[in-house]
Amino acid sequence: MWIYEKKLQYPVKIKNPNPAAAKIIITQLGGPDGELNAAMRYLNQRYSMPLDVAKGSLTDIGTEELAHLEMIGAIVYQLTRNLTIDEIKKAGFDAYFVDHTTGVYPQAAAGFPQTSANLQVKGDPITDLMEDLAAEQKARTTYDNILRLMDDPDVCDPIKFLREREIVHFQRFGETLRHVTDNLNSKNFYAFNPAFDKRKPSCGMKKNMR
Amino acid sequence: MQSVMNQQNRPIQRQNTKAQLLRKIREYDFAIVETVLFLDTHPNNHKALNYYHKLKVEREKVVSEFEKSFGPITMYGNENKNKWDWISSPWPWEGEC
Numbered sequence: 001m002w003i004y005e006k007k008l009q010y011p012v013k014i015k016n017p018n019p020a021a022a023k024i025i026i027t028q029l030g031g032p033d034g035e036l037n038a039a040m041r042y043l044n045q046r047y048s049m050p051l052d053v054a055k056g057s058l059t060d061i062g063t064e065e066l067a068h069l070e071m072i073g074a075i076v077y078q079l080t081r082n083l084t085i086d087e088i089k090k091a092g093f094d095a096y097f098v099d100h101t102t103g104v105y106p107q108a109a110a111g112f113p114q115t116s117a118n119l120q121v122k123g124d125p126i127t128d129l130m131e132d133l134a135a136e137q138k139a140r141t142t143y144d145n146i147l148r149l150m151d152d153p154d155v156c157d158p159i160k161f162l163r164e165r166e167i168v169h170f171q172r173f174g175e176t177l178r179h180v181t182d183n184l185n186s187k188n189f190y191a192f193n194p195a196f197d198k199r200k201p202s203c204g205m206k207k208n209m210r
Numbered sequence: 211m212q213s214v215m216n217q218q219n220r221p222i223q224r225q226n227t228k229a230q231l232l233r234k235i236r237e238y239d240f241a242i243v244e245t246v247l248f249l250d251t252h253p254n255n256h257k258a259l260n261y262y263h264k265l266k267v268e269r270e271k272v273v274s275e276f277e278k279s280f281g282p283i284t285m286y287g288n289e290n291k292n293k294w295d296w297i298s299s300p301w302p303w304e305g306e307c
Contacts, residue, residue, distance in 0.1 A: 001239075001302070003284075047303055052297040052299055055297065055301050056297030059301075060285065
């Protein structure tokens with residue numbers, strides 16, 4: 001169960017609106033490597049994790065991703081406050097505006113809506129943790145690209161914080177993966193799914209599977 | 211602590227079990243959520259606000275009793291100074307808490 005804390009994890013205080021920047025940053029709300037997908041990936045992968053270390057890490061990192069989702073929402077909101085129609089047209093924000101006005105809608109920078117087609121829950125702890133490591137790197141690359149495209153320090157400051165969190169999460173997932181592999185039978189190193197099988201799957205092994 | 215009678219009809223003191231405390235926390239939580247949703251649309255209702263304050267104090271007592279004996283229910287509640295109990299099984303989806 002969850003409760004809400006009425007504060008951002010890291011402050012967002014943007015003085016100047018910039019709808020062109022909002023159009024780019026919104027990808028971390030509803031894009032392929034965005035915070036919403038990160039939260040859904042980890043919080044749904046938890047169920048098939050065999051170790052307390054993994055259940056704990058996925059719960060706490062998944063929860064932190066929801067806090068990041070809120071920070072991105074705050075950035076997009078503050079970048080699109082008090083806009084004139086001229087500013088909207090000039091920034092190329094008109095295509096977004098016609099569908100959502102200045103509401104905050106989870107979509108990728110290229111305009112497609114948030115979809116869980118960009119995440120996986122494979123039900124295999126090693127496979128899922130490998131995906132999580134990749135996901136943190138993809139999000140870090142996205143923040144790198146955002147920083148390359150931005151020049152307002154009010155925007156870059158919270159984005160830099162979020163980028164650093166990707167690196168910390170990558171580190172913690174690496175340790176989690178090590179705990180999981182260390183706790184496997186030594187004959188089962190990457191060979192079968194420790195959440196489902198008791199031995200290596202092979203053709204016609206149905207009888208021996210569980 | 212609650213007082214119950216044993217078979218000889220003498221009162222004995224018994225610790226609340228984990229399940230009993232969890233049930234109480236759930237009851238307070240639900241009452242608080244209901245009151246909060248009501249207050250969100252009736253922010254000037256003093257009767258509801260008083261009820262909220264009464265529930266809040268009671269919930270804090272039960273949560274504190276639970277966390278001292280059975281481990282944290284939020285990441286801020288790891289009372290044990292010698293062990294990180296937060297990650298200990300069972301987790302809520304495993305059907306035991």
